[in-house]
Amino acid sequence: MANLHTWSMGVGRWLGVPVRIHMLLILFVVALFGTEWNYNGGATSFFTGTAIVTTLVLLASLLLHETAHIFASTNLGGRIDSITLLPWGGNDECSTPMKSHAKAVTSLAGPFANFVIFLFGSTLLVQSDQSSFWNLINPLAPHRFTPSEWQISLTEIVIWVNFQLAFFNMLPCHPFDGVEIVRSWISSLNPDASKFRTESAIRLIGNAVAFAFIGFAWFFRDIQSGPIQPTWLLFLITGIALLFSSNAAMQFALRKTAENTLPSPSKGQDDQNSIESFFAFPAYDDDSAYSQWLSEKQEARREDEFKREQEEDARADQILEKLHNGGIACLHDEEKLILERVSERIRRRRQQRV
Numbered sequence: 487m488a489n490l491h492t493w494s495m496g497v498g499r500w501l502g503v504p505v506r507i508h509m510l511l512i513l514f515v516v517a518l519f520g521t522e523w524n525y526n527g528g529a530t531s532f533f534t535g536t537a538i539v540t541t542l543v544l545l546a547s548l549l550l551h552e553t554a555h556i557f558a559s560t561n562l563g564g565r566i567d568s569i570t571l572l573p574w575g576g577n578d579e580c581s582t583p584m585k586s587h588a589k590a591v592t593s594l595a596g597p598f599a600n601f602v603i604f605l606f607g608s609t610l611l612v613q614s615d616q617s618s619f620w621n622l623i624n625p626l627a628p629h630r631f632t633p634s635e636w637q638i639s640l641t642e643i644v645i646w647v648n649f650q651l652a653f654f655n656m657l658p659c660h661p662f663d664g665v666e667i668v669r670s671w672i673s674s675l676n677p678d679a680s681k682f683r684t685e686s687a688i689r690l691i692g693n694a695v696a697f698a699f700i701g702f703a704w705f706f707r708d709i710q711s712g713p714i715q716p717t718w719l720l721f722l723i724t725g726i727a728l729l730f731s732s733n734a735a736m737q738f739a740l741r742k743t744a745e746n747t748l749p750s751p752s753k754g755q756d757d758q759n760s761i762e763s764f765f766a767f768p769a770y771d772d773d774s775a776y777s778q779w780l781s782e783k784q785e786a787r788r789e790d791e792f793k794r795e796q797e798e799d800a801r802a803d804q805i806l807e808k809l810h811n812g813g814i815a816c817l818h819d820e821e822k823l824i825l826e827r828v829s830e831r832i833r834r835r836r837q838q839r840v
Contacts, residue, residue, distance in 0.1 A: 493508060493509045493510075494506040494507055494508045494509065494570050495507055500549060500552065500553070500556075500569070501553060501556050503556055503566050503567070503568060503569055504567075504568045504569070505549075505552075505568075505569050505570075505571065506568065506569070506570045506571065507570070507571050508570050508571060508572045508577070510572050510573060511571050511572055511573050514573040515537075515541050515544075518537040518540055518541060519535075519537040519538075521537070522535055522536050522537040523537075535631070536628075536629075536630045536631045536643075539631040539640065539643060540628070540631070540643055540647065543640075543643050543644050543647050544573075544647055545571075547600060547603070547644070547647050547648050547651055548571050548575065548576065548651070550599050550600065550603070551575055551576065551596040551597070551599060551600055551651055551655075552569050552571070552575070552576045552578070552596065553599070554595040554596045554598065554599035555569075555576070555578060555592055555593075555595055555596045556569075557595065558591055558592040558594075558595035559578075559592045562588040562591060562592060563588065564588065564589075564592060566578050572661075574651065574654055574655060574661070574662060575596060575651065575655055575662070575663065576596075577661075586669065586670040586673040586674070587670055587674075589666050589669075589670060590666055590667045590669075590670035590671075592666075593663040593664070593665075593666035593667055594663065594667060596651075596655060596663055597651065597652040597653075597655040597656050597663055597664075598652075600648040600649070600651040600652040600655075601648070601649075601652040603644065603645075603648040604622075604623075604645050604648040604649040604652060607641050607644055607645040607648075608622050608623075608645050608649075610641070611638070611641060611642070611645070616638055617638075617642060622642060622645050622646060622649070623645075623646070623649045623653075625650060625653075626706075626717060628643075628646060629642040629643045629646050631643060657695055658688075658691050658692070658695065659688070659691060659692030659695045659696070659728055659731070659732050660688075660692055660728075660731040660732055660734075660735035661731050661735070665688055665692070665735075668687075668688055668691060669684060669688060672684050672687055672688070685736040686736065688732070688735075688736065689732045689733060689735075689736040691732075692728060692729075692731065692732025692733075692735075693729060693732050693733070695728055695732075696725045696726070696728035696729035696731075696732060697725065697729070698725070699721050699722075699724045699725030699728060700721070700722060700725035700726070700729075701725075702721040702725075703718040703719070703720075703721035703722035703725060704718070706718050706721060795831065798824050798827060798828055799828060801821075801824055802824060802825060802828040805817065805821045805824060805825055806825075808821070809825075
């Protein structure tokens with residue numbers, strides 16, 4: 487987490503928790519101003535522009551999002567030591583371990599808080615015929631701030647921002663909150679699943695989401711209306727980023743599991759990790775992850791083979807009794823093959839003893 491702090495700056499404490507702003511959030515805000523400036527042909531007004539209002543709403547929504555995380559974590563026996571704000575939410579550093587279901591509830595609390603704001607605001611505008619539901623949630627149509635109708639336009643921006651935060655953080659992939667819900671779900675289905683199997687399943691789901699965004703890039707390739715241009719490039723970049731995130735996050739989780747057995751990195755490795763931490767995804771060891779995967783696959787194969795041999799040994803007694811009563815002609819081909827395999831294993835065991 488220290489490397490993540492390298493690319494962030496402190497902005498004080500929130501409910502007793504140190505809060506930092508990551509460089510990606512700053513770049514995102516700069517992109518907002520650049521998009522508005524380009525869309526208006528350079529005629530943006532700083533004090534009445536959409537960019538500054540959207541930025542303030544985004545920061546307030548992010549703080550609401552993280553406050554919900556802190557509240558849920560505190561009431562479930564956990565503790566958040568620090569928060570680093572990013573464009574889609576926050577990176578929380580926790581020191582108190584919690585059970586998987588408690589982590590899932592804590593992760594769900596942030597998107598739920600944003601969804602409540604969205605639901606309340608959208609209900610007011612839709613019921614009063616001030617706007618349509620699709621117009622409020624369309625991710626490709628961010629709302630503009632109009633000083634003459636500031637109440638309605640501000641409410642539309644609040645609704646739009648909070649819906650996007652709630653929606654994207656529920657995606658079941660890194661780096662969003664939904665990944666912890668998926669992890670808890672996998673743990674409930676198979677409590678004995680290894681760390682590698684769990685992270686592999688999460689990576690598979692994350693890759694599916696990433697390729698879906700890449701597919702959307704092709705679907706929206708001809709759409710060029712609105713401030714987001716070209717639209718297909720946004721989806722393509724998002725898909726590639728999620729693909730990288732899903733694969734790198736898996737290796738990072740595996741490395742954290744075995745970090746006590748790894749040698750300390752050299753200064754050069756520290757510098758490399760600092761650069762890669764700009765995207766909050768540390769470097770990982772492909773060979774170590776592959777070796778663990780290969781070892782687990784071999785162990786699973788041995789377990790399956792042992793179970794199959796036990797089943798065949800149990801059936802062999804029944805087949806031998808059938809052979810004694812009816813002769814070789816009454817046996818099926820499958821039963822003959824089972825007897826041959828059991829006989830071969832008995833011969834090998836005798837040879838090993840000798």
